[in-house]
Each structure stands twice: as C-alpha cells, then as structure tokens.
Amino acid sequence: MEAPGTSIDDQTAAWIREQPLFFVATAPLDRAGHVNCSPKGGDAFRILDPQTVAYQDLTGSGIETVAHVRENGRIVIMFCAFAGEPLILRLYGRGEVVTTGHPAFESLVEQFPEHVGTRAIVKVHLTRVARSCGFGVPRFEYQGSRDQLDVWATRRGRAGLKAYQQEKNAQSLDGLPGLGADD
Numbered sequence: 564m565e566a567p568g569t570s571i572d573d574q575t576a577a578w579i580r581e582q583p584l585f586f587v588a589t590a591p592l593d594r595a596g597h598v599n600c601s602p603k604g605g606d607a608f609r610i611l612d613p614q615t616v617a618y619q620d621l622t623g624s625g626i627e628t629v630a631h632v633r634e635n636g637r638i639v640i641m642f643c644a645f646a647g648e649p650l651i652l653r654l655y656g657r658g659e660v661v662t663t664g665h666p667a668f669e670s671l672v673e674q675f676p677e678h679v680g681t682r683a684i685v686k687v688h689l690t691r692v693a694r695s696c697g698f699g700v701p702r703f704e705y706q707g708s709r710d711q712l713d714v715w716a717t718r719r720g721r722a723g724l725k726a727y728q729q730e731k732n733a734q735s736l737d738g739l740p741g742l743g744a745d746d
Contacts, residue, residue: 567693570613575652575692579610579642583705586641587618587685589631589658596737599627605708606676608640614689616640616654617661617671621712622680622724626732626741629683632658634739638687646705649697656687662746680716682728682742 571579583604590598607619618640620629632638638658644650661667661684671684716724732742 567691569689569691571610571616571654571689571692572613575694576610576613578644578650579608579652582608582642582644583708584643584645585618586643587628588639588641589628589637591631591735591737591739592635593737596739597627597735599625599631601625601628609674611674611686615686616656616689617674617684617686619672619675619678619681620660620683620685621678622682622716622728622732623712624731625736627735628658628685629660629732630735630737630739630741632660632685638685640687643700644697645700645703649700651695651697651700653691653693653695654687654689655691655693656689659686659688661686662742664745678713678716679721680712680724682724682732682746 585603585608586600587603588598588600590596603618609617611617636657638656640654642652661671662682668684671686672681719727728742729744734741
C-alpha cells in the first residue's frame with residue numbers, strides 16, 4: 564500500500580472516472596450529533612484539479628452533508644472497486660457548499676449533467692488521498708443508473724423543488740442550518 568498523499572495523480576484520476584458509485588461521510592462538531600454517510604451515483608463527480616474535487620448534490624429528503632460541511636468543513640469521499648482489482652480510495656478534505664445563489668455556482672454546475680434537482684455543488688479541497696486494499700469489498704455488476712430522482716424532481720418543477728427544499732432541507736437532523744431562502 565502506498566503512502567497517503569494530498570493530490571490525485573493521473574492513474575488515480577482515470578480509476579475514479581470508471582467508478583459508478585461513491586460515498587460521502589460527514590459529522591457535526593457535537594459528539595451527540597448524527598454521523599452521516601450518503602451514497603452518490605450517476606455522473607456526479609468531477610476532479611477540478613489534482614487537489615480539488617467536486618460533486619453534484621441533488622435534492623433529497625435530508626440535508627446532513629450540506630449542514631455538516633457548512634458547520635465545520637470536514638468531509639471524506641470514499642470510492643470502492645466493486646469490479647476489477649480490489650481498491651478503496653478515500654479523499655479527505657475541507658468542503659465548501661456552492662448553492663444555486665452562490666456566484667461560483669454557474670461555472671461549476673456547467674461541468675455536470677443537467678438535473679432539475681441540483682441544489683448545490685460540494686467542492687472539496689483535498690488534505691489527504693489514501694488507498695487501502697479493498698480485499699473485503701465484494702464484487703458487484705453495475706447495471707445502470709436509476710432515473711426515479713430525476714423523474715420526481717421534474718414532476719415537481721423548479722418552484723415545487725424550492726418549496727420542498729424550504730420544508731425538508733432547512734435544517735439537519737441535529738438542528739444545524741441546511742438550505743436557506745437565498746440558496
């Protein structure tokens with residue numbers, strides 16, 4: 564196993580682009596708060612440069628990652644090889660939430676596929692890139708992306724999504740601020 568670094572090399576970048584699934588983990592500062600781990604799929608991940616990555620955050624029933632990152636910035640993204648050679652890759656860093664009201668949103672969102680449900684781009688400045696063996700990760704065959712989230716978001720429309728976000732995404736499970744009226 565190679566020593567951890569702080570940037571993504573070309574070989575690692577190529578491997579990341581082949582992965583259909585990644586996980587995002589965050590936690591609040593309060594020790595009694597809820598740790599969160601969310602799976603992400605589709606074409607939602609980008610390497611902006613060797614030390615900066617981003618992913619497209621779509622509207623969902625929770626807002627834990629956004630709330631935690633806004634509170635303390637801590638985030639880890641994990642990729643697992645479910646096919647091919649075994650590997651687990653963790654990208655540790657300091658996150659930044661770029662919502663629809665942020666000046667940098669348009670330049671970032673254009674790097675991703677269009678989804679009516681996009682509520683933010685989570686940008687991560689890497690502090691550690693670490694590989695581990697992945698010997699315990701089972702093999703799975705990728706069958707494709709699901710379309711239910713896009714269908715649901717399209718049915719709601721932009722105004723309906725905004726109302727949903729104000730109702731369901733205003734705060735985290737632990738009461739931390741999530742999305743506000745300006746997001």
